[in-house]
Amino acid sequence: STVMAAQMTDAHRRFLQVLMSNGITEGSEARKLHQHCCETDKVYYAHDKLDDFISTINSHLQPLFMQIRKGISEDDGRAHYAVVNLAETEVTKMASDYTEMELELFRKTMDLIILSENGFASSTDILNLADQLNTKKMKKKEAEQVLKAFVEDKWLSEKNGEYTLHTRCIIEMEQYILSNYQDVARKCNICHSLAIQSQVCESCGIGMHLPCVRKYFRGQTEPRCPKCNEFWSCDTP
Amino acid sequence: QVSELVQFLLVKDQKKIPIKRADMLKNVIREYRDAYSEIVNKAGKTLQEVFGLQLVEIDSKRHTYILINNLPRAEGRYLCRDEEKEKMGLLLIILSFIFMKGNSVKDSALWEFLHLLQVNPGKQHQVFGDVRKLVTEEFVKQKYLEIIPIPLTDPPESKYQWGPRAEKEISKKDVLNAVAKIQGKDPTFWASQYSEAEA
Numbered sequence: 001s002t003v004m005a006a007q008m009t010d011a012h013r014r015f016l017q018v019l020m021s022n023g024i025t026e027g028s029e030a031r032k033l034h035q036h037c038c039e040t041d042k043v044y045y046a047h048d049k050l051d052d053f054i055s056t057i058n059s060h061l062q063p064l065f066m067q068i069r070k071g072i073s074e075d076d077g078r079a080h081y082a083v084v085n086l087a088e089t090e091v092t093k094m095a096s097d098y099t100e101m102e103l104e105l106f107r108k109t110m111d112l113i114i115l116s117e118n119g120f121a122s123s124t125d126i127l128n129l130a131d132q133l134n135t136k137k138m139k140k141k142e143a144e145q146v147l148k149a150f151v152e153d154k155w156l157s158e159k160n161g162e163y164t165l166h167t168r169c170i171i172e173m174e175q176y177i178l179s180n181y182q183d184v185a186r187k188c189n190i191c192h193s194l195a196i197q198s199q200v201c202e203s204c205g206i207g208m209h210l211p212c213v214r215k216y217f218r219g220q221t222e223p224r225c226p227k228c229n230e231f232w233s234c235d236t237p
Numbered sequence: 238q239v240s241e242l243v244q245f246l247l248v249k250d251q252k253k254i255p256i257k258r259a260d261m262l263k264n265v266i267r268e269y270r271d272a273y274s275e276i277v278n279k280a281g282k283t284l285q286e287v288f289g290l291q292l293v294e295i296d297s298k299r300h301t302y303i304l305i306n307n308l309p310r311a312e313g314r315y316l317c318r319d320e321e322k323e324k325m326g327l328l329l330i331i332l333s334f335i336f337m338k339g340n341s342v343k344d345s346a347l348w349e350f351l352h353l354l355q356v357n358p359g360k361q362h363q364v365f366g367d368v369r370k371l372v373t374e375e376f377v378k379q380k381y382l383e384i385i386p387i388p389l390t391d392p393p394e395s396k397y398q399w400g401p402r403a404e405k406e407i408s409k410k411d412v413l414n415a416v417a418k419i420q421g422k423d424p425t426f427w428a429s430q431y432s433e434a435e436a
Contacts, residue, residue: 010308016289017288017308041309060287
């Protein structure tokens, strides 16, 4: 179907402003926001036209190398939206908020997480990294504070003392991660997006997101790997 | 170049810290100095068209700029995050007080007024934390308030005024109407504020 590049209205601008200030916005919140913006700025509202609404904004963001991108949370499978900068290299987005030393810690933590089996890095391992930075050694207390900041700003998320990449981080840095960690970064066998946390087949090594595993194996008593057909060895979530 | 400048401005403004022309030239425009005005104009147009933000020069001597929100003010929840909303609430109260008192108040007067609202500089406030820091540092850095020392005062006193961002972002008419509503009077009751607000 032909899509005419629609005009930006104040409703679009308001939606964009809020998305940018949120950092990351969950799907149902985004839908509520869509409605709120259309009502506030008296623009025609159709509840199922969020994607078109976002496309309009994206067509205007494209020349600026920015985009509203949808990503799926690896924890609950829910859609989230973030405003992404396509021209940036990985941590440039964070550059204004953190020092060189903190950025180095983040990059090294990201290495650990991506190279790990389960997509998590323990706080102990990360604190050890802090001790080995090139820029300057970071004290344990300082590193703990920085980690807290990374979590608050939604670059990392924490579970039981272990850290993984937040959905926001994955949405914003997916391209960067896929190109810079080409051989190591896993893609989900089901949805083909970057998978940081995943379950891996013991026989052939393919990986799948937990929500994707859940969906794929629903109702099956004997889950088998979609690629090699061996029994799926992990507990299906 | 324009898109780079737009992104640069968006990132800088996230902190609400004014952007210096020198920074723009050094970090973004670089070798295209001659086209500076053209690039800035185009960036400004883009910011307005796509984001509803206006690039405003607040200091023509030192060439500093801020981005102000040009969208009609919306009711309710989505205006900003809760913490921001509460800070804005306090700020508006302070700005109203200053405006109604003739656009300038002494620090002692302001803190006395805030004391009535149970907001005290000495104590940690449940919502605002270190209120003195918020009012005298954060609001000033963001250009919402201006604090001008009064010369030859002992102990040293200062006066508080609206900062350039407040002047641009907040309507005196709205402030006066709000105060009038609370006090159950007509805005024209305050003749000088009324004529200033209508100007």
